[in-house]
Amino acid sequence: MLTAPPLSLYIHIPWCVQKCPYCDFNSHGVKSDIPEAEYIQHLLNDLAIDAKRVEGRTIETIFFGGGTPSLFSPEGIHAILQGVQQHLPLAKDAEITMEANPGTIESGRFAGFQQAGVNRISVGVQSFQTNHLLILGRIHDSQQAIQAIQQAGNVGLNSFNIDLMHGLPKQDAHLALDDLQQAIALNAPHLSWYQLTIEPNTLFHSKPPTLPPDDTLWDIQEQGQALLAKAGYEQYEISGYSKPGHQCRHNLNYWRFGDYIGIGCGAHGKITNAETGTITRTVKIKHPKGYMDCSNNYLDESWLVEKEDRPFEFFMNQFRLFEACPKQRYEHTTGLSSSAPELLNIIEQAQQKGWLIDTPTHWETTDLGKRFLNELLELFL
Structure with a gap:
């Protein structure tokens, strides 16, 4: 949830x-x-x-x-x-x-x-x-x-x-x-x-x-x-x-896929609404003149992070960290199951390449996985 x-x-x-x-x-x-x-x-x-x-x-x-x-x-x-x-x-x-x-x-x-x-x-x-x-x-x-x-x-x-x-x-x-x-x-x-x-x-x-x-x-x-x-x-x-x-x-x-409000020129934000089940990303108007010409709306862009995009976005951030990642964090911040078949298939591929350790409660990148981080993340695209 x-x-x-x-x-x-x-x-x-x-x-x-x-x-x-x-x-x-x-x-x-x-x-x-x-x-x-x-x-x-x-x-x-x-x-x-x-x-x-x-x-x-x-x-x-x-x-x-x-x-x-x-x-x-x-x-x-x-x-x-x-x-x-x-x-x-x-x-x-x-x-x-x-x-x-x-x-x-x-x-x-x-x-x-x-x-x-x-x-x-x-x-x-x-x-x-x-x-x-x-x-x-x-x-x-x-x-x-x-x-x-x-x-x-x-x-x-x-x-x-x-x-x-x-x-x-x-x-x-x-x-x-x-x-x-x-x-x-x-x-x-x-x-x-x-x-x-x-x-x-x-x-x-x-x-x-x-x-x-x-x-x-x-x-x-x-x-x-x-x-x-x-x-x-x-x-x-x-x-x-x-x-x-x-x-x-x-x-x-940021790296744990937390939320953040972004205010000011070009600032990025990410807001979760648990009631509607949505995650929204925002970008504010970039140039100072344009930003300060506004009176009631500073948004340049706003879009929903669709469910199919959430695994990549989550792991792109999480795998910057050297800590083990609780599967519960994945479920709470994405609203997705950590045992979904499509995710398990990716995790298995990463394990076979020696990039990831999978335990009942956590995922953790290996030293090899840290070296091949971009290739690891490509599996989630």
């Missing part, structure tokens, strides 16, 4: 100082003053509409993403969080994360964000090497990154994350592992360590840089994971590593 899963809230702030050449997110370089107050009002109007679809439910996590949310003032973030609670109840232990880019202007505001209600900050470092920061179009240097991370650790947050890339242009294994060692030395409770990929509609896609060869990438991944494990970090998803008790609850809810 379909059951409403935990509920999160994603808030998109679309502006950044400049667009990075690898970034395919919905972000827009600042050309004039940011219309902070006007945008906040639209965010809350947007939320008021979506809140009617989840009445009686509590928000467990909030994530400010972008763009660069830390370009907003602490007072603006406080106003958003106050407004959220006027529309929906917020769990007492809610995780409230905000993405921030290092730099002297922003790092000095971390205490203000903490006082506004943010209890987790994700610092977008990407690299500690000056030449790599320039290649990636970042506006900070390594010293500003270190200062920002140190401040994030000193303002009384529940946790903080460092975003770090590897497999960069002109990067060998030594430089990639040096970046990782610097991040580990700063003692972040959580690290997002992921390989640069070239995405469509980016500057890197139109003018591709030369990336390290596959054998170098493999060496970086293998040695880096050993460094992280030795330092006490547990890999709990494809690019997520945490100290005990510091997993990102917001991301976990």
Whole structure:
């Protein structure tokens, strides 16, 4: 039976100082003053509409993403969080994360964000090497990154994350592992360590840089994971590593096929209605001007996730995680039977290939299954 899963809230702030050449997110370089107050009002109007679809439910996590949310003032973030609670109840232990880019202007505001209600900050470092920061179009240097991370650790947050890339242009294994060692030395409770990929509609896609060869990438991944494990970090998803008790609850809810409201330019949402047995996905109007021209409807797209599509969508998310997946979670979040013949046939194929372990209560990907994740997911299409 379909059951409403935990509920999160994603808030998109679309502006950044400049667009990075690898970034395919919905972000827009600042050309004039940011219309902070006007945008906040639209965010809350947007939320008021979506809140009617989840009445009686509590928000467990909030994530400010972008763009660069830390370009907003602490007072603006406080106003958003106050407004959220006027529309929906917020769990007492809610995780409230905000993405921030290092730099002297922003790092000095971390205490203000903490006082506004943010209890987790994700610092977008990407690299500690000056030449790599320039290649990636970042506006900070390594010293500003270190200062920002140190401040994030000193303002009384529940946790903080460092975003770090590897497999960069002109990067060998030594430089990639040096970046990782610097991040580990700063003692972040959580690290997002992921390989640069070239995405469509980016500057890197139109003018591709030369990336390290596959054998170098493999060496970086293998040695880096050993460094992280030795330092006490547990890999709990494809690019997520945490100290005990510091997993990102917001991301976990995504990967466990939980629900989330998405407000702001281009924000995505997923809402389950247990009474009607439906799962609805939403996308908001992408461009800031179009979004703020709205008065009563911020939707760009909305569609139902049909029952035949739910197995693929569920496992596409769930198999990012390294935890065993309870079959009960599958049944509650999809409304489908874990013993349906068509599903059992796929599970059997995955077992025969050595990609999946099937127990009476759980499914779990093997090490081989993690390596061949795309092929595993193709079985569910």
